[in-house]
Amino acid sequence: MNITINVKVNGVKYSNTVEPRLLLVHYLRDVLRLTGTHIGCDTSNCGACTIHLNGMATKSCTLLAVQADGMEITTIEGLAKDDQLHPLQEAFRECHGLQCGFCTPGMIMTAADLLQHNPNPNEEEIRTALEGNLCRCTGYHNIVKAVEFAATKMKKEVAV
Amino acid sequence: MIPAEFEYSKANTVDEAILALSLSEAKLLAGGHSLIPALKFRMSRPSMLVDISRIQELKGIHEEDGEIVIGAATTYAEIMADDYLRSQLPFLAAGTSTIGDMQVRNYGTIGGSLAHADPAADWPAMVLATDAAIEVKGPEGKRRINATDFFTGFFTTALDENEIITAIRIPVPPEGTVGTYQKFAQPASRYAMVGVAAVKTPGGKVRIGITGLTEKAFRASAAEEILSGKALDDNNIDAAVEAAFRDTEPMSDRFASAVYRKHLAKVYLRKALLEIA
Ligand SMILES: Cc1cc2nc3c(=O)[nH]c(=O)nc-3n(C[C@H](O)[C@H](O)[C@H](O)COP(=O)(O)OP(=O)(O)OC[C@H]3O[C@@H](n4cnc5c(N)ncnc54)[C@H](O)[C@@H]3O)c2cc1C
Ligand code: FES
Ligand code: FES
Numbered sequence: 195m196n197i198t199i200n201v202k203v204n205g206v207k208y209s210n211t212v213e214p215r216l217l218l219v220h221y222l223r224d225v226l227r228l229t230g231t232h233i234g235c236d237t238s239n240c241g242a243c244t245i246h247l248n249g250m251a252t253k254s255c256t257l258l259a260v261q262a263d264g265m266e267i268t269t270i271e272g273l274a275k276d277d278q279l280h281p282l283q284e285a286f287r288e289c290h291g292l293q294c295g296f297c298t299p300g301m302i303m304t305a306a307d308l309l310q311h312n313p314n315p316n317e318e319e320i321r322t323a324l325e326g327n328l329c330r331c332t333g334y335h336n337i338v339k340a341v342e343f344a345a346t347k348m349k350k351e352v353a354v
Numbered sequence: 355m356i357p358a359e360f361e362y363s364k365a366n367t368v369d370e371a372i373l374a375l376s377l378s379e380a381k382l383l384a385g386g387h388s389l390i391p392a393l394k395f396r397m398s399r400p401s402m403l404v405d406i407s408r409i410q411e412l413k414g415i416h417e418e419d420g421e422i423v424i425g426a427a428t429t430y431a432e433i434m435a436d437d438y439l440r441s442q443l444p445f446l447a448a449g450t451s452t453i454g455d456m457q458v459r460n461y462g463t464i465g466g467s468l469a470h471a472d473p474a475a476d477w478p479a480m481v482l483a484t485d486a487a488i489e490v491k492g493p494e495g496k497r498r499i500n501a502t503d504f505f506t507g508f509f510t511t512a513l514d515e516n517e518i519i520t521a522i523r524i525p526v527p528p529e530g531t532v533g534t535y536q537k538f539a540q541p542a543s544r545y546a547m548v549g550v551a552a553v554k555t556p557g558g559k560v561r562i563g564i565t566g567l568t569e570k571a572f573r574a575s576a577a578e579e580i581l582s583g584k585a586l587d588d589n590n591i592d593a594a595v596e597a598a599f600r601d602t603e604p605m606s607d608r609f610a611s612a613v614y615r616k617h618l619a620k621v622y623l624r625k626a627l628l629e630i631a
Contacts (some may be wrong), residue, residue: 195361197362212360213359214359214360214362214378214573215356215357215359215360215393217356217357217394220356234393236355237391237460238391238458239542240455241455241545246447250431250460251456251457252457252460252461253457253458254393256386256387256389256390256461257360257386257461258383258386258390258403259381260362260405261405261407263364278434281513282629304456304457306568307456307460323456325455325456325544326454326455326456326457326458327455333526349579
């Protein structure tokens with residue numbers, strides 16, 4: 195039996211009737227056409243599908259859409275405010291934190307969760323937080339730098 | 355990867371979940387971080403999923419009758435953030451932080467981990483070393499299963515078909531109890547290639563839970579006997595490490611041979627014992 199779910203995605207309310215077996219990542223990409231959330235593996239390992247569910251980073255390939263009923267979702271498309279990139283997006287550009295860019299939405303969503311809980315992470319804490327996100331291009335160094343850069347920038351913004 | 359078809363229902367109470375389980379070939383869905391990958395690979399094809407992740411009575415940590423009670427649907431992230439648990443047995447929070455990655459810890463639950471009984475999961479070692487009881491409820495009511503009797507084999511437990519784990523009950527440790535969890539993580543999945551949880555009470559009793567080594571988690575009883583009531587000095591630790599795995603037959607897979615796993619187990623047992631010495 196199909197199930198009707200109500201979710202709020204990037205501030206917009208949606209109501210859809212879905213098959214219970216529909217994965218959340220497929221709901222976001224195929225039903226809502228929010229294709230910034232990527233699928234990089236079949237084994238819950240790569241983190242390319244990371245989104246925020248009620249503010250917490252989760253792998254949307256390992257959740258059913260029906261499990262998100264009643265919840266708030268943020269995807270990479272929801273981070274920028276109007277024309278203003280999120281500090282993490284700006285930092286990844288500034289620090290060359292991406293090459294092909296496939297892992298980037300997931301990296302940024304995971305890093306955003308980290309910075310919410312720990313606005314001042316050291317290198318080790320950043321690397322630990324990003325353990326569930328794989329990048330096949332950058333070698334991670336510039337990703338770590340980007341997260342440090344964003345943390346500094348976000349602190350300045352708060353200070354202003 | 356798309357799972358086969360199934361029906362889905364959300365349970366609001368434990369009794370609703372038990373009823374749903376007995377009515378169909380249903381499976382419980384908690385965090386889904388073991389079950390959904392299995393559904394995607396179609397290794398598991400239940401006709402119905404009963405979502406227990408929002409049942410309030412299964413969530414949270416509190417003290418009751420001299421026991422620390424952890425609700426089965428409490429997530430790893432909630433366990434790591436719980437001040438009361440951290441004040442009683444800080445090593446459980448530290449051990450939980452070694453599970454998978456941040457996203458997995460945000461959704462996976464302690465009850466799901468124990469019910470799934472993956473031979474490489476971390477919490478089985480921790481419930482063994484803390485002498486926990488697994489509280490379960492079924493159509494006939496509640497019962498308690500000792501952690502030592504709970505894991506019965508490869509991905510199998512003492513749970514009956516229509517039973518649900520409601521809580522993990524850990525005796526409040528006497529003041530001065532120390533514990534540790536030492537793990538060699540499989541570098542890709544971060545599951546335990548070998549994990550050793552060890553607890554020492556002020557009275558000198560030592561309990562050791564081992565995961566990852568064999569097809570189910572177990573207590574290292576031979577080592578416990580050698581150490582109980584004794585100083586954890588070099589001689590006694592040497593003797594315990596030598597005796598611990600004499601009769602164990604480790605698993606062997608593409609990540610680690612049996613010989614290598616046993617070697618790791620000895621190294622990590624020694625690390626754990628030095629930590630609580
Ligand atoms: C990428 C990745 C890495 C991981 N790394 C680790 C690791 O390093 N260490 C580790 O220990 N685990 C690891 N896990 C597994 C993770 O801990 C799982 O979340 C956990 O094992 C299962 O919990 P769950 O709540 O997700 O259960 P689910 O997947 O929802 O359920 C698992 C099984 O338990 C049953 N079940 C669930 N709750 C109950 C209950 N209350 N009573 C009875 N039966 C129940 C279900 O029916 C199902 O059969 C990893 C998982 C992933 C995806
Ligand atoms: S797609 Fe790889 S973890 Fe979700
Ligand atoms: S930039 Fe290509 S995978 Fe990370």
